[in-house]
Amino acid sequence: MKKKAVATALVLTMALGAGALAGCATERAGYTGNDDIPTGAPPLMPPTHVGRADNLGAAGCYGCHGANDLANPMLNGATALPDDHYKDGNVETKKIEPTREQCITCHPQG
Numbered sequence: 145m146k147k148k149a150v151a152t153a154l155v156l157t158m159a160l161g162a163g164a165l166a167g168c169a170t171e172r173a174g175y176t177g178n179d180d181i182p183t184g185a186p187p188l189m190p191p192t193h194v195g196r197a198d199n200l201g202a203a204g205c206y207g208c209h210g211a212n213d214l215a216n217p218m219l220n221g222a223t224a225l226p227d228d229h230y231k232d233g234n235v236e237t238k239k240i241e242p243t244r245e246q247c248i249t250c251h252p253q254g
């Protein structure tokens with residue numbers, strides 16, 4: 145029994161280790177569909193996002209991913225918008241850069 149417990153612990157350690165390595169390789173939050181998206185290219189919207197673009201528009205995206213006076217991003221756990229998504233490339237403007245308003249032209253549903 146004791147041997148088995150040790151073996152189980154080892155397997156767990158290895159599995160967790162692999163997960164940690166995968167995290168380092170991608171630096172993308174949550175959705176594995178984005179693991180193959182190269183750095184610098186726009187990631188897809190995760191499956192949790194179905195309908196959000198139509199229902200909420202860019203302002204809705206901003207409500208979770210954007211910055212306000214208290215938090216950046218507003219929703220803890222959402223990915224913060226890169227600086228270049230803000231007007232003048234400056235997060236302090238707290239406004240979306242006009243050429244970035246059509247979020248889904250670059251971030252299709254995954």
Ligand code: HEC
Nearest residue numbers: 172173174187188190192196197204205208221222223247
């Ligand atoms: C209700 C809050 C919320 C709204 C609204 C929202 N998102 Fe998200 N988004 C998240 C969270 C949280 C994540 C992190 C992954 C997850 O848990 O699904 C995420 C992940 C993403 C990702 C993947 C980022 C990465 O690095 O993998 C993209 C792209 C994205 N959202 C774009 C959008 C766009 C575009 C909109 C508007 C159509 C939007 N989101 C609306 C909360 C939101």
Ligand code: HEC
Nearest residue numbers: 183184185186202205209223224225243244245246247250
């Ligand atoms: C013209 C194309 C374009 C538009 C429009 C655009 N994005 Fe992006 N977005 C990108 C690119 C390219 C990246 C990756 C930047 C990088 O990795 O440095 C990115 C990155 C992101 C990230 C961070 C992903 C990460 O892993 O750090 C989020 C969140 C995001 N965009 C959300 C949005 C939202 C919300 C909108 C609409 C308000 C939007 N984007 C509009 C091209 C675009």
